[in-house]
Amino acid sequence: MVGDPTDEILAAASRLIGELGVGGTPMSRIASEVGLKQSSLYYYFRRKEEILAALVARANVVPLELVKQVAADGGSAGAQLHRFVQADVTALCALPFDINDIHRMAVRDPVEFASYWKERASLERQLARIIRRGTADGDLRSVDPKLAALTVLSNDEGVQNWFRLGVRWSVPTIGLHLADVVVQGLLAETSQLTAVRAEAERLGPVDA
Amino acid sequence: MVGDPTDEILAAASRLIGELGVGGTPMSRIASEVGLKQSSLYYYFRRKEEILAALVARANVVPLELVKQVAADGGSAGAQLHRFVQADVTALCALPFDINDIHRMAVRDPVEFASYWKERASLERQLARIIRRGTADGDLRSVDPKLAALTVLSNDEGVQNWFRLGVRWSVPTIGLHLADVVVQGLLAETSQLTAVRAEAERLGPVDA
DNA sequence: CGTGGTTTCGATGAACCATTGAAATCTCTG
DNA sequence: CAGAGATTTCAATGGTTCATCGAAACCACG
Structure with a gap:
């Protein structure tokens, strides 16, 4: 020790x-x-849950840092979304444990995991803000920003889940695919995907 | 009794x-x-897991039926995808328990849950086939069909997860949003989304 | 030293999963 | 309806884990 x-x-x-x-x-x-x-x-x-809470508290900071960094770096909403999804998938897959596994406990014990839920809500809000701005700018389709933010995060966590089972694709491959689908799915015009992707690439990977 | x-x-x-x-x-x-x-x-x-296995076996049949029904009903790949996602989200949210919760056990016990994994693989394959055909027809972007299928399913399970926490949106709202994002995310041209959605609506909800 | 705070541990209890052998119940046939 | 044989139920028990408690060991410092 x-x-x-x-x-x-x-x-x-x-x-x-x-x-x-x-x-x-x-x-x-x-x-x-x-x-x-x-x-x-x-x-x-x-209690055992206190260990889990401490664990998830650390893990939770990462996506929050990511969304902040992405917002600070600027660019179009589409590019921000693209960069966030890629970085988020990478971060979640890099965790030594399945975040959904611990998330399961957090549902049953809102008190112990209070900070988890606060940060989670903050994450959704900030992502929703990016999407809302994208809609206002005309880059993105008109969607419910909060619902869209929730599904984006769900998707990241979902693929992280299946990634742990040993799929054949690399993390960057999954992240890129997911970012493409999500961004194009929210874009006002498909033709912009290549432009958005180029912009995201120009900004480079997020370093939080 | x-x-x-x-x-x-x-x-x-x-x-x-x-x-x-x-x-x-x-x-x-x-x-x-x-x-x-x-x-x-x-x-x-x-053993306790035998109960869970029996439970998940029942639950697993539903999406499998859905994808078969959707494929049998025909239509463009985009419309099939759109209908499947909506129906799948509805089915998963209607389950009395969180499927991911039981999925977690299935990971640790591949023997007891052997049929689960077989059906799951079959589900991914059939969804991948729809996507592959869509790409061949020029309706969908050129993507890895298996990876795309995996992310679609992940997404359905992801929102189901969060739905259980009591979000403010109704199941049809979530399903429609998700179907829109996924389909447009894979479509070759955004302009087709409204057409695909109309086609999906004309075919009506999936009845398995 | 010795005093007070910190850290570790053994003992213990409660909850739960799982097994077992026996008792109770049902079924079917002569 | 008797009773053999199969089915169904249960009490008793053991093993594992989470959690608590009070005592012992350890440490810093006057």
Whole structure:
């Protein structure tokens, strides 16, 4: 054990949950991984969900940073959306565990996961803002911005889910495909897709 | 208790799991719901997962029926896709439990859920075939049909997930939005969306 | 040293999954 | 209707996990 036991525990939990799932990783296993006895974990975390909440809190920051960065970098709404989707898919697939797995717990325990839901709502709002602006500019079709934002995020999480099962495509391939579908699906005119894609590429990958 | 205890058990399990989640519904609760003791359940199902497998097996049939029906009804690939997405979203949202919740178990237990994975693969294949034909006809953009099929299904499951949390939109609203985005996202020309939508509407909702 | 705060642990209890062998119930036939 | 044989139910039990508690070990510092 080198650093803060809290970090050690989170790192071990993160790895094990990615391997065995939330339900499949007992506290005793996490404990032995960091050289502690099972009951000792409860000194650092009062309940198992507290570990999950801490884990998801970290994971949640990433997409939020992404959408902020994308908005700050500017460009058309389509290009922003395109860059966000690609980066979001990449970020979600890079997590050591399935975010939906932990999301499942967050549904049952709104108190413990309060910050998760707050950040999640913020993420939807900011994405909706981009889409709303796109509609106002005439770049995007006229859609309900909030509904569109929700489906975009759902899609990112959905493919992340299936990616973990070992599909044959690389993450960039999936991200690019998804970004293309989503953006063209919201674009006012299909012919703009190549232009939007070029613009997104010119701005480069998001670095958060 | 009126009919086959097996059906009684599945019905109770289905309802309880929708309410409390897979991990949150003990066998004892299911048992008492159908007027049995906990251990008696194991006469009908050897393990808890067997109940879940039976549940998901039923649920899985629906999208499979849908895609077959849609293909049988004919029409352009875009219209078929549009009708399928709407019907699939409706079907998934109508399930008493979150299909992803059970899907999670299926990942860890490929033996028990063997039929699930077979039907799932079949679903992806048939959807991919529709998309492939659309590309060949020039209706759809040139995309990897299998990747596109996977993302379409992911999207349906993704919104179903979030729908359960009580979003403010109705199921038909969500389904229509998603179908529009997906279809236009894959269409060769945006201008065709209204035509495709009209065609899909003329064919009516899928009745499987 | 020794005092007070921090960290770890063993013991324990409650909830749940699963098994088992026996009891109760049903079914069918002579 | 008796009773053999199959079906269905259950109480008892064991193993695993989450969580709590009080005591012991450890540590910093006067």
